[in-house]
Structure formats: C-alpha cells, structure tokens
Amino acid sequence: MAIRLSFQTEKKQGTLLISDASESNKSDVIRGFFSLFGSEKEPVQTTVYSHEIVVHSQGKPEELQKKVSEAINQRLQQLESRPSKDEVEIKKPELINSTRTLNPTIGEMIGGAPQQEVPPEEPEWYQTGIKNKEGVPHYKLRYWCKNPQCRDRSNDYIKEDQKTVSCRKCGQELLVRQATDEHLKRDEWGNFFIADKPVI
Known part of the structure; x- marks a missing residue:
C-alpha cells in the first residue's frame, strides 16, 4: 500500500x-x-x-x-x-450457437425451418418415352432448329404419323424422321423421332 x-x-x-x-x-x-x-x-x-x-x-x-x-x-x-486476483473467478459468456439444443434457432422461428424438398417421382414417360394424351400415345422426339438466329434444341412428344413439328421459339417447320432404322424403336438417347431439317 x-x-x-x-x-x-x-x-x-x-x-x-x-x-x-x-x-x-x-x-x-x-x-x-x-x-x-x-x-x-x-x-x-x-x-x-x-x-x-x-x-x-x-x-x-x-x-x-x-x-x-x-x-x-x-x-x-x-x-x-476484497478477493485477490487468484480468488476471483472470471466467467466468460457462452459463444453464440456453441451448444446444440433441441430448441429451434432464431432463424427457424422467424423464417421457419427450410423445407426439405422431396424429389418428385419421375413420370412414367421418362422411362418409356411414350406419353398418353387423351388416350392417344405420343412418342418422344428431339428437334434441332436450323434457323441461324434461333438454334433452339428441345424435346417434344408427337403422334406416330406426324410428319412435321414447329420450333417452339421461332416457329420454323422441321421435317420428322425416325431415330433408328426400325419403326418405333428408340435410339441411345431414348428418342423415337428426330427433326433436324427445315421444311422447304
């Protein structure tokens, strides 16, 4: 002192x-x-x-x-x-989120827990390549638009006897042909038909 x-x-x-x-x-x-x-x-x-x-x-x-x-x-x-420095017990506050509890977090209470998305079941036509529209079978087709300003590529489902398809983006008409040498047989990508040539 x-x-x-x-x-x-x-x-x-x-x-x-x-x-x-x-x-x-x-x-x-x-x-x-x-x-x-x-x-x-x-x-x-x-x-x-x-x-x-x-x-x-x-x-x-x-x-x-x-x-x-x-x-x-x-x-x-x-x-x-007064207690000496050695006798004084220093209590540190717990770190935020340092312990796990069964109680919901603030984020879960405010915005709700993030919903786990259940993967939708694949429709049957993903496997078969055949989609029934009003009882009429439609077969998978892959088209490539030849319009230089468009060049869209997409899948579509058409009737067995359909001869042309229209590009969804630009509307160009394309000729339909079989994907393989055999009628209604799928190629390695699951297509029955291909449309890649414009209608003249």
Whole structure:
C-alpha cells in the first residue's frame, strides 16, 4: 500500500511518500513524520493520499495523526476484504450457437425451418418415352432448329404419323424422321423421332 502525506503549517511544510508500507510499520512512520513538526498549537491543513484515501482536516498534529491512522486502517480493511486476483473467478459468456439444443434457432422461428424438398417421382414417360394424351400415345422426339438466329434444341412428344413439328421459339417447320432404322424403336438417347431439317 502506498502512502503520501502532505503536511503544512505557516512556518513548516513537509511531504512523506512511502511506496510500500506494511501493517507493522505504518503507524511508526506516520508518528515519526508528525514528530518532526513538534507540538504546534496553530491549526494545520493536512492531505493524505493512499489509494483512495483523502483526509482534509485542521487541528493539532496529534489529532491529525489519529484521523490519518483511522483512515488508513479503514482502507486497509476494505482492501483485505476484497478477493485477490487468484480468488476471483472470471466467467466468460457462452459463444453464440456453441451448444446444440433441441430448441429451434432464431432463424427457424422467424423464417421457419427450410423445407426439405422431396424429389418428385419421375413420370412414367421418362422411362418409356411414350406419353398418353387423351388416350392417344405420343412418342418422344428431339428437334434441332436450323434457323441461324434461333438454334433452339428441345424435346417434344408427337403422334406416330406426324410428319412435321414447329420450333417452339421461332416457329420454323422441321421435317420428322425416325431415330433408328426400325419403326418405333428408340435410339441411345431414348428418342423415337428426330427433326433436324427445315421444311422447304
């Protein structure tokens, strides 16, 4: 504990600074400092700084010495009653989302949990290449538009006897032909028909 005493009378002035004072020698040091001033009868102004201790008083050195000792003892008791740095337990707050719980997260409560998309079942015509429209079978066709400004490529389903198809983007008419040498037999990409030549 550091002690700083400033003492001033009309004739004398003194300052005492002790950087490390123990309980056993603080009283002796303070008594010795006041004895240097003798038994003055005139009032004095005294200020004592020790951590947060400040005493302002006027009176005889003996009275001031008593007040300073009481203030220092009181402050020492306060400091001794505080837990030391080793005894103080520092609690850190938990990190956000550091523990998993069964409770929903804020994002789930606000926007709802993201829905897991169930893959739709593939329609039967994906496997067979034949789509029935009002009981009439339509066969898979692949077309390539030859219009230089379009060049669209797409699949379509047509009747067995259909001879032309129109491009969905530009409307150009294309001739239909079989995908293989055999009638209604699929090629390696699952097409029954191909349309890749414009109608002249």
